[in-house]
Amino acid sequence: MIATLKSVLSASLLVPLAVTAATAQQNAISDNVVRIGVLTDMSGVYSDLAGKGAVEAVKMAAEDFGGTILGKPIDVIFADHQNKPDIGSATARQWFDTGGVDLIADLSNSAVALSVATLAKDQKRHIIVNGSSNMGITNQVCSPYAVHYAYDAYSLAHGTGKAVVEQGGDSWFFLTVDFAFGIGLEQQVSEVVRASGGRVIGAARHPLNTTDFSSFVLQAQASKAKIVGIASTGGDAINAIKAAAEFGITKDQSLAALLLWINDVHALGLDTAQGLLLTNAWYWDMNEETRSFAKRYFDRVGNMPNMSQAADYSSTMHYLKAVQAAGTDEPDAVSAKMREMPINDFFAKNGKIRVDGRMVHDMYLWRVKTPSESKYPWDYLKLVNTIPAERAFQPLDQSKCYLVNKS
Structure with a gap:
């Protein structure tokens, strides 16, 4: 009888606890x-x-x-x-x-x-x-x-930018989209170029979503820089690369696409995009x-x-x-x-x-395949190098984030 009574009391005490726990979980989601x-x-x-x-x-x-x-x-x-x-x-x-x-x-x-x-x-x-x-x-x-x-811009600059300089592309002119993304990317790549012994000759900054790149491409051509860095992406990068090809800029100068996506390669086609170096965090294949x-x-x-x-x-x-x-x-x-x-x-x-909120992981340097190298739809990229996580992103001791304790 005493044992039974204890069981009943224990069970009765557990009921409100279970209800409280269930209520707490329900209230855990705002x-x-x-x-x-x-x-x-x-x-x-x-x-x-x-x-x-x-x-x-x-x-x-x-x-x-x-x-x-x-x-x-x-x-x-x-x-x-x-x-x-x-x-x-x-x-x-x-x-x-x-x-x-x-x-x-x-x-x-x-x-x-x-x-x-x-x-x-x-x-x-x-x-x-x-x-x-x-x-x-x-x-x-x-x-x-x-x-x-x-x-981020650091990983792109230390991927594509550094690789191009190491291959002899030591003088740069930028075609830069004129807002925070493009300017930040240009600055990051410029730092890498100079740190690697290269020089930056100049830049032409164009509006977002422009279709006429003729004056900007002519400035790049007149600079005589070995490398024309495309500090834009999406439709702007596609239009810039197409304009450079139309003006024959690639006869004497090389293009470096600083943020090129597989979608951009698809839109350009391998005949135009082949050989371009790009840094991406991930590739479907x-x-x-x-x-x-x-x-x-x-x-x-x-x-x-x-x-x-x-x-x-x-x-x-x-x-x-x-x-x-x-x-x-x-x-x-x-x-x-x-x-x-x-x-x-x-x-x-x-x-x-x-x-500081940065997700650190390996990054990858890719080269766009030639048409003969591509064997099936969307087979566009060939791995050149893996950039380890610890080198791919800005070191914490360089951070300006208030959350980082540098002491």
Whole structure:
């Protein structure tokens, strides 16, 4: 009888504890939903590099996670920032203030990414940058809530820029898109060129999404520089490379594409793009894991994924795993888990998010194949060199991030 009474009392005490635990888990997710907003270029010069493909990559991650987390739904929304920082920051503010957005993903424009990073720091909300290169994300506007995941200007400069100088390309002229991305990339590559014993002759800066490169290409041609560095990407890089070919610039000078994507190679064709060196974090045809993801993605989007779109999936999955491990979507708890947990998936092996928000991983230098080397659709790149994680990104002792303790 006494034993039975003890059992009844024990069971009665466990009931409220179980209810409390269940209630705590339900309340662990703010607004009863984990909402991810993909803020990207849906209609402009970078829409092929991000856009619909970025949205689908994030949706794939949410679906593969199971569609729910800690018993609550995962919701993915998106908006077009139109490559305008004011529109991007206004959208982000509305999402944070009244839209219940926990994470903003992609951010495929450096000026937009910088403005949203400042807002995220103030609002204590998460952003993951995959479509921008500006170093300010992990330096001047760094915070515990901002992660720079796929690549940045440092990794591009120390990949393509350094390799070209080592091959004898020791004098440079830049064709630079005139906003934060292009200027930052030009500065990073210029530092690498000078540190390697080369010289920078000058630069011609063109507007975003321009179609007439004639005057800019003529300036590059007149410079007599051995290397013309294309400090732009997407449609701008495609148009610059086409214009350079039309003006015959490649007869006496060489082009260095500082941020070229597989989409750009596809648009240019191998006849025009062959031989170009480029630094990318990821390529769809690297191994069985990358090909498996790429096939699923291709079936949904109709194009092979680029490094940013693959990183959109990987980083979204990492965020969701961190929420699950933390048992809450509370930003500080999730930030701690994101930096604690390693990243091992089809995108990166032994990846790690540092205190400044930089995700460090191996980068790769590629050469665009000749038409005769390409054996099947989207077979465009040949590996030249692997850049180890510890050399691919800015050392912490050079960081300007307030979170880095240099003592």
